[in-house]
Amino acid sequence: MKVSFPFMGPTFVYRSVLERLGHEVIFPNRPTKKTIELGTLNAPEFACFPLKVLMGSYLESIERGAQVIVTSGGVGPCRAGWYGHLHNRILADLGKDVEFIIFEPSWAQVKKQAEYLRGRNPWWHLVSAMRDGIRLLRLYEELEHDMQEIRVREINRGQTTEAWNKIIELFTRDSLSYIKLKTKSKELLASIPVDKDIIPLKVGMIGEIYVLMEPSVNMGMEERLNNLGCVVERSIYLYEWLCETALPLWLQPQNNRDIIAKSKRHIPLCIGGHARQSVGAAQNFADRGFNGVVHLMPFACTPEIVTSSILPNIARQTGMPAITFSIDEQTAEANVQTRLEAFVDLMLGNLQEGYRRESIYRN
Amino acid sequence: MRIAIPAGLLYYFYFPAWQCFFKELGMDVVTSGPTTKHIVDLGTSRSVAEACIPIKVYTGHVLSLALRKDVDALFVPRFCSIESKFHFCPKLMGLPDMIRNTVPEVLNKTFLEPWIKIEHKVNELMPTAVLVGASLGVSAKMSRAAFSKAIDAYNDSRQLALSGLTQGELIDNINHGRSPQSTVSGDPGVLRVGVLGYAYNVYDRFLSMDIVNKLREMGVFVTTFEMIDYDMLRKLVKEFPKNLFWSFSDWILRAGSHLVKNGAVDGLIHVTSFGCGPDAIVGKMLDLEAKKYDIPYLTMRIDEHTGEAHLLTRLEAFVDVLRERLIRVETAAGSEVTEQ
Numbered sequence: 001m002k003v004s005f006p007f008m009g010p011t012f013v014y015r016s017v018l019e020r021l022g023h024e025v026i027f028p029n030r031p032t033k034k035t036i037e038l039g040t041l042n043a044p045e046f047a048c049f050p051l052k053v054l055m056g057s058y059l060e061s062i063e064r065g066a067q068v069i070v071t072s073g074g075v076g077p078c079r080a081g082w083y084g085h086l087h088n089r090i091l092a093d094l095g096k097d098v099e100f101i102i103f104e105p106s107w108a109q110v111k112k113q114a115e116y117l118r119g120r121n122p123w124w125h126l127v128s129a130m131r132d133g134i135r136l137l138r139l140y141e142e143l144e145h146d147m148q149e150i151r152v153r154e155i156n157r158g159q160t161t162e163a164w165n166k167i168i169e170l171f172t173r174d175s176l177s178y179i180k181l182k183t184k185s186k187e188l189l190a191s192i193p194v195d196k197d198i199i200p201l202k203v204g205m206i207g208e209i210y211v212l213m214e215p216s217v218n219m220g221m222e223e224r225l226n227n228l229g230c231v232v233e234r235s236i237y238l239y240e241w242l243c244e245t246a247l248p249l250w251l252q253p254q255n256n257r258d259i260i261a262k263s264k265r266h267i268p269l270c271i272g273g274h275a276r277q278s279v280g281a282a283q284n285f286a287d288r289g290f291n292g293v294v295h296l297m298p299f300a301c302t303p304e305i306v307t308s309s310i311l312p313n314i315a316r317q318t319g320m321p322a323i324t325f326s327i328d329e330q331t332a333e334a335n336v337q338t339r340l341e342a343f344v345d346l347m348l349g350n351l352q353e354g355y356r357r358e359s360i361y362r363n
Numbered sequence: 364m365r366i367a368i369p370a371g372l373l374y375y376f377y378f379p380a381w382q383c384f385f386k387e388l389g390m391d392v393v394t395s396g397p398t399t400k401h402i403v404d405l406g407t408s409r410s411v412a413e414a415c416i417p418i419k420v421y422t423g424h425v426l427s428l429a430l431r432k433d434v435d436a437l438f439v440p441r442f443c444s445i446e447s448k449f450h451f452c453p454k455l456m457g458l459p460d461m462i463r464n465t466v467p468e469v470l471n472k473t474f475l476e477p478w479i480k481i482e483h484k485v486n487e488l489m490p491t492a493v494l495v496g497a498s499l500g501v502s503a504k505m506s507r508a509a510f511s512k513a514i515d516a517y518n519d520s521r522q523l524a525l526s527g528l529t530q531g532e533l534i535d536n537i538n539h540g541r542s543p544q545s546t547v548s549g550d551p552g553v554l555r556v557g558v559l560g561y562a563y564n565v566y567d568r569f570l571s572m573d574i575v576n577k578l579r580e581m582g583v584f585v586t587t588f589e590m591i592d593y594d595m596l597r598k599l600v601k602e603f604p605k606n607l608f609w610s611f612s613d614w615i616l617r618a619g620s621h622l623v624k625n626g627a628v629d630g631l632i633h634v635t636s637f638g639c640g641p642d643a644i645v646g647k648m649l650d651l652e653a654k655k656y657d658i659p660y661l662t663m664r665i666d667e668h669t670g671e672a673h674l675l676t677r678l679e680a681f682v683d684v685l686r687e688r689l690i691r692v693e694t695a696a697g698s699e700v701t702e703q
Contacts, residue, residue: 046643075608077450082644085604089651104605266464269443271456300413302640306457308411313464326413 001099002026004066006054009213009238012171013137018070019174020129021121026066027172028057031216035060040329042090049298049328050210051083053217058087062096070117073104078272078303105245134239135178140171141237143185151226153194161223163188198229201347204285206235206278207296208304211327213238218296218327219336225294228344233290235259235281236274244277259284266310273303279310286318291347293320294340299328321346364435364499365391366475367428370398371421372455373442375562376589376611378534381438383516384492387509388501393434394538395424398569402427403667409465416570416636416666417563418454422465429468436473436499443480449610452641473498485514524589529575531566554685555584557622559615559649560634562589564665571634572671574663574678578632581682586628588618596621607648612641619649623656630659630685632678637666659684 005014007028015025029035031053039056058069074081084102091098101113118126147167151160167185170176176184203225211218212234222232243252249260263280270276282293295311297304308324315322323343325336366385368374374381374394385392395402398420406423414422428434441459442451450456459476462469475498477491489510496506520533536542558565558575565571565587578585588611596617603620607613622628631653635642646662653660661681663674 044643044647046638046640047647048640048643051643073605075448077453077456077608079640079644081608082605086644086647088604089648093651093654267457267460269456272450272453275453275457300415300638300640303453303457305411305414305418305454306461309414309461310464 001068002065003068003070004028004058004061005070007031007057007214007216008210010137010140010171012174013133013140013238014070016136016174017129017133018117020132021117021126022119023117026061026064028061031057031214036329042094044086046300047086048079048208048301049217050080050208051086052329053210053214054083055087055090058091058098059094059096062091062098066098068099068101070101071103073102073109075105080273132178134242136171137239137242139178139182139185141239143167143189146186146189148222148226148231150189150192150194151223152200152229152231153196153198155193155195157227159192160189160226163192201230201291201344201351202289203230203232203347204235204281204290204293205232205296206281206285206293207274207307208278208298208301209236209241209274211296211298212236218325219331219333221294221296221325221336221340224337224340225344228340230291230344230347232294233285235277235285262287266314267306271303271306273301275303275307278304278307279314282307282311282314282322283318286314286320290320291350292343293322294343295322295324297324297326299326299330319350321350365393365433366436366438366499367431367434367472368392368394368438369421369424369428370394370396371424371567372417372458372563373440375530375534375566377517379520379537380513380517382537384509384513385438387512388496388499388505390499393428395428398424398567400569403569407667410461411465413638414454415638415640417561417567418461419667420563420567420570421458422462425462425469426466429466429472434472436475437469438475439469441476441478443478445479445481445610447482448606448608449613450608451611452609454640475499521589525592527590529566529585529587530562530589531568531575534566553582553584554630554682554689555586555628556682556685557586557619557628557631558634559588559619559631560663561611561615564636565634570636570665570669571663572669572674574632574634574674577675577678578682581679583682586622588615591618591621593617600624603648607641607645609641612645616645616648620652623653623658626656628658629689630661630681632661632663632681634663634665637664659688 001023003018003023004026005028007030011028015027018025035056036053038059039052039054042059043052043055071084073084084100088100101116103110103113114126147160147164154160167188170181170184205212205221213236215222225232240253240256244256249257259277259280262283263276266279267276278295285293295308297308311322311324321343323339368381382392402423403420405426406419409426410419410422425437425439428437439459439462442455444450475495477495479488481487489507492510493503493506496503523533524530556578558578565574575585593614596614600617600620607616619631623631631649633646633649635646650660663677
């Protein structure tokens with residue numbers, strides 16, 4: 001059976017796990033304008049943007065021979081919990097013969113699905129495949145963090161992105177051992193000439209997981225911000241998200257617990273999606289002296305509408321500016337760039353007034 | 364003390380119970396009245412641009428009440444769940460949080476934001492009711508009695524709805540002090556249309572332009588979701604791989620599926636608001652269900668810019684299509700008979 005999966009963030013990790021278990025993987029293409037068009041055509045008009053992108057992405061993978069799609073489910077209240085079933089129904093209506101493996105957050109279900117993916121392999125095989133996958137993921141996220149610090153200080157604009165694409169290529173080709181991959185990537189990053197005197201602005205990025213993590217969907221928001229002289233920290237990293245979905249709160253990384261604690265004041269319960277994390281993270285970024293917060297949401301995302309209602313007040317109370325970008329197939333690059341530039345000017349203006357200057361230069 | 368209840372969102376479903384509860388507590392209950400252009404403008408001025416229209420309208424209702432001097436307390440409940448494994452739309456679950464941030468004026472009044480969170484039976488709400496009573500200075504005993512009465516009022520309203528009264532007519536009866544009566548309007552023998560949509564979209568006369576009565580004036584027999592018992596639907600409609608985890612959305616989807624499957628309607632209209640999250644899924648599923656059983660399906664999407672002429676034209680066109688279809692089917696059946 002040829003297996004495929006949604007395209008989000010470091011996709012090669014999923015592939016590495018599935019291939020270790022002996023499945024033939026159809027690696028999904030990076031979403032392009034065409035993918036989005038294809039998805040928009042077949043998805044409901046008011047479905048949120050990730051559903052449309054995934055719709056297009058699945059259709060492209062099916063074209064290339066995918067027979068099984070592995071994805072996550074959910075029990076609400078966010079719409080994402082029904083994506084799998086809706087995609088399944090729409091694809092059936094389009095006459096596509098494809099099977100869905102949907103990971104629902106219940107042990108019985110997870111066990112059943114894991115059993116299916118495991119096939120004839122022994123259980124420890126699944127465990128070690130997942131452990132290696134997570135190790136790969138952690139390496140990727142560490143490199144990503146280093147890369148940002150370099151990109152914001154690079155002397156020749158574009159050099160880091162070039163090197164980074166090479167690194168992604170290395171990860172995707174999956175021909176090197178873990179150690180080699182690590183040293184090769186670090187070498188590539190170290191070879192970039194940087195201006196060490198630059199003190200970048202610190203910007204937090206919050207919002208819905210898909211538009212936050214996937215640069216091809218959020219128009220390379222992080223790269224844009226780096227090029228404007230800001231280092232970006234997201235409220236969600238894939239590793240932390242996996243911990244969040246798999247572990248009880250007290251076993252999660254410290255950062256996750258801080259965010260939940262700080263969200264209590266604004267939203268006292270989980271209302272679905274990442275609204276609570278977004279609000280908590282915004283408060284957390286403000287407390288840590290960040291210069292601003294960029295909020296990304298798919299157009300009409302229900303939980304994030306609650307976030308964007310609360311965010312202006314957090315900004316007012318803490319003096320940290322915030323901006324919301326609502327992203328869908330209509331979002332234009334020029335619009336995003338202009339608004340970002342204005343936002344960076346605003347943050348710089350705050351600095352020149354001596355406002356919160358101390359906290360910036362202390363680093 | 365005067366309690367103000369904003370006339371938006373689940374007011375259209377639970378007002379009979381809420382009104383009974385606060386009346387029993389000895390409070391004076393006022394509502395913000397029907398939605399007007401002014402209220403919509405108030406709401407759009409405060410809420411996030413891409414929030415759905417019912418949220419904007421609700422914000423407008425809250426603001427209009429918060430600005431009134433003769434109001435002491437505002438009732439903005441947080442709807443979490445009414446049964447286990449079901450939720451409400453994230454916007455309803457975070458409603459008081461949103462309102463506190465977009466309409467800070469509410470904090471000048473007693474802001475009642477009880478958590479409506481039921482896992483198994485409605486009595487789990489008793490402590491919440493006592494808390495609400497306590498914040499209004501009423502004894503626990505009285506609150507408990509009022510709560511039981513409110514449950515009775517709710518059950519009565521459900522009985523009336525099941526007998527064919529729309530939720531809109533129910534609320535009208537209460538507001539005009541008319542005695543509740545069940546009257547089935549229209550003749551089911553003519554043309555039957557299912558009108559599915561959340562109570563706050565369908566029965567807000569300003570938003571939906573009174574779609575139910577418009578259809579009735581055209582001689583259509585209308586069935587809505589609240590006329591079908593939810594527990595019965597859960598037993599009858601089983602083909603979905605998992606529950607749609609929003610209570611009312613699941614109800615509507617099952618009602619739609621039930622209606623088209625049993626041929627209980629000649630056409631289906633889904634009334635939804637611009638940017639409604641759950642309805643993006645409900646709408647598509649209804650569309651696919653209707654397609655499966657070859658029933659014409661119409662999406663009526665409303666927002667603050669909807670014009671009455673536009674809505675009426677589309678309704679008339681849809682009803683014409685249904686009539687044509689019926690005549691075609693009848694003549695086809697007739698010709699079959701003559702051939703034999």
